[in-house]
Amino acid sequence: MSADGGFDHPASEADALFFVSCARPWLTARFVRPQRMLSWALARPGFQTADQVVWLEVEDDDLPVTVDPAALLEARMQAAGFGDAVGMMTSRDVRRRRVAGAASGGASARCLATVGLGNASRVGEPSPPPREAWGTINLLVACSVPLTDAALVEALSIAVEARTAAVMASGRAVDGGAATGTGTDCVVVAAPLGDPAANFAGLHTDVGVAIGAAVYEAVKNGACDWMAHTKDHNSADEGRP
Template structure:
């Protein structure tokens, strides 16, 4: 059974979390820890992202117009029809993941290529069924970012004059959603040798591999 209820009607991809969750992200409109029951993606075209555009204000206006002002919002130039879902349960810890991914704006950590002529990003939403402490959410964020990076490395995208492997894009964003409360005390640890981190890693890798395989097929084949 899919643990997220999501609908896609371009230019919006909307996820109903089922109840108010604590969400940790670095999204433009709602960075840090906030409480919400909804996460959305807003698709934009490369031609929309002009140098004069104040993307933050534009996104806030779009959210207001669409009755999504309280949502955590990703901004992406990826065709959101290409969204990819995976979930994994390990030892009772169920984690679900929804991804959109494009690598037209690929970068390598430690090397700055600067703004590209085209835009692309990786946006990842991870939802747990367990109630997590804020510390555990931060730790799980690090696991999700590791999984994202591993998937990009395995996609073997070469960039720059020296054709080095990309590790992400210049505009990636991640959101972690955890129920506000649970039947038990909150999980306070989410390191790599915990069930919840393993489940998150499997779910993110699965969704990312599918997303990047399709992106490469559509964008890199002659």
């Protein structure tokens, strides 16, 4: 992985699914070939065909109440030459991204995630304003197996399930119990174009196992990093006169 804007070099089959570049405020995942994607990303949501997914790092001052986040992201993506990419926005330092890969049978998957839990919440419970700075989970998970649109929907559900399990395992608590995510998470799933496409991507399939394992590891590692970093920051603040 490169921190200076250059793309990383793959070390395994999972690593070869996409290349990662980090040059703040942008974090980029680039595919060699266009992929079929599904997400609720701010830029190009829904079913899309794209060869890049980007994260834009923003600060509170970038998003006053009068600013439309989607319009801001689109404008900055166009200016940076990312107009055809699927785009997400994060307040997390993109240098603290986490990457994880997994394989099962003949399928592999790779996840790239930025993880903040300041906006943590529990499903089915009211969400009060965050106590700390805004923080959210934005992730891409790509697999090596072509998927039908129906299977891509199922893959998205597996990624969300793995995200939830990882957040719960991190120990992050909110009023009402363990956090299950944040109020502004975003998930992108990607699969190569081509035939034959798998009709299923559930928990009992190799591709579902690989997707779940990659997302779980990346999000859990990112959540633990966020909690440790936040604890250190708060301890430093408490020690100041």
